[in-house]
Amino acid sequence: MRALSPFIYFFSHSHHTPNMTSYPSSSSISITRHRYNQSIMSLAILATAGIIGASYMALRKQGYTPLEKELLTLSDSRYLLDHTEMVTVRGHRLRVVNLPGKQPERPLLLFIHGLGGQASQWEEQLKYFCDYASRVVALDLLGCGSSEVVTDWKSYDTAELASDIEAVAKTLDTSKGIIAIGHSYGCLVSSILATRIQLKGLVMICCPRLHLDAKQKRGQKMLPFIPDWLIDRGRRADRKGGLHSQSVNRFLGEEADEETRRRQLRWNLMSRTSVWKRFMSRARIPSPEILSKISTNRVLIIGGSEDKMAPPSTMDIVQEHLQEAPTRLLIQGAGHMPMVTNTQQVNSAIQEFLFQ
Structure with missing residues (x-):
């Protein structure tokens, strides 16, 4: 046996019937x-x-649904493609959308997207502010959009992403100064950038929470060990409902039109799980000390009243750590993507900020 x-x-x-005179020890x-x-x-x-x-x-x-397959075949607008260049900095090949402006005496505007985003999310701002800046620039962060994807984890540290942007800025004519405009996670990256180079202004749109609780920190440590396909399964479930899925509503809210929803779903689909894991695992929240060292006193904070990902209360927390009180705008009814859903209000607020 x-x-x-x-x-x-x-x-x-x-199942053996023991002998009545012999029991197991x-x-x-x-x-x-x-x-x-x-x-x-x-x-x-x-x-x-x-x-x-x-x-x-x-x-x-x-696989993908027919709608998802259709969206993944689409490309950016001809306007963006005509002004796209690939720039290699610090060993990373990054996509940069670079447009000349009509006001050569004014600062360069540098747009920085958030987690899972890309430069095309700033298209309406790029078009609008060509009339009010010396140059407007947006880039795809490492692993995002059309930029290179690398497999190491350290390159996706918040500070490393800021170093990439700093290196891109050195390839541009910044003699009139820079105003950095960040969205969501891009606010954290631009905050670090603002401690390294002198800015003429900083705009923070839907800045995320400046604190990770114990559960979130444990999740960060576990992420490298979770297989991509398992996260993909959760993402697919999150997209159930297509244009009206939680995946889309989380960013846009309930009132967005169909075309905006198509764009948002496409951006979500283009966000790579392997990159998302690295971003999340290596995300570092700037400390209050870092925020207090931002190189400009001119700060504009924009939030959405219906933003569930970066609630308006975050605006108060950010303000507490700045050198001086910032200019603030809370857009009523807006969710997490006001530069897409409330373009006119965002553009007007930034324009007014430029001319202060």
């Missing part, structure tokens, strides 16, 4: 229980592996 597996060994013994009972526990554990591991394997195969078969 010792040549049999623990599973067979246990059941062959458990306590040591043999202990061994049998041990082998039984091993068998149950082995079965549990096999069952878990089977479930995971089946989930993985099911995910591979699901």
Whole structure:
């Protein structure tokens, strides 16, 4: 019997009718229980592996919906493509949208997108502010949009992303100064940038929370060990409902029109899970000390009253750590993407800020 597996060994013994004059010893009972526990554990591991394997195969078969496939075939507008260049800095090949402005004596405007975003989210601002700046520039951060994807994790540190932007700025004519405009996670990146180079102004749109709780910190540490396909499964479920899915509503709210929803769903689809994991795992929230060292006293904070991802209360927290009170605008009814859904209000606020 010792040549049999623990599973067979246990059941062959458990179904044996013992001789009434010969009982098993306590040591043999202990061994049998041990082998039984091993068998149950082995079965549990096999069952878990089977479930995971089946989930993985099911995910591979699901693929994209017809709408998602259509959106992924679309390209950026001709306007953006005509002003796109690829720039290599610090060993990273980044996409930069670079447009000359009509006001050569005014600062350069530098637009920095957030987590899962890309330069095309700033298209309406790029078009508008060409009339009010010496130059307008937006870039795809490392791993985003059309920029290069690298597999190491350190390159996605918040401070490293700021270093990439700093290096891009050195390739531009910044003699009239720079005003940095960040959205969401881009606010954190631009805050670090503002401690390294002298800015003429800083605009923070929907700045995220400036604190990670214990649960979020544990999640950061676990992310590298979670397989991409498992996260993909959650993302696919989040997109259920297409243009009116939680994936879209989380950014835009309930009132956005269909064309805006199509653009947002496309941006969500283009966000790579492997890059998202690295961004989230290596995200570092600027400390109050860093915020207090921002190189400009001119700061504009814009928020959305219905923003669930970066609630308006964050504006108060950011203000507490700045050298001087910022200019503030809370857009009623706006969600997490006011530069897309409330373009005119955002552009007007930034324009007014430029001429202060």
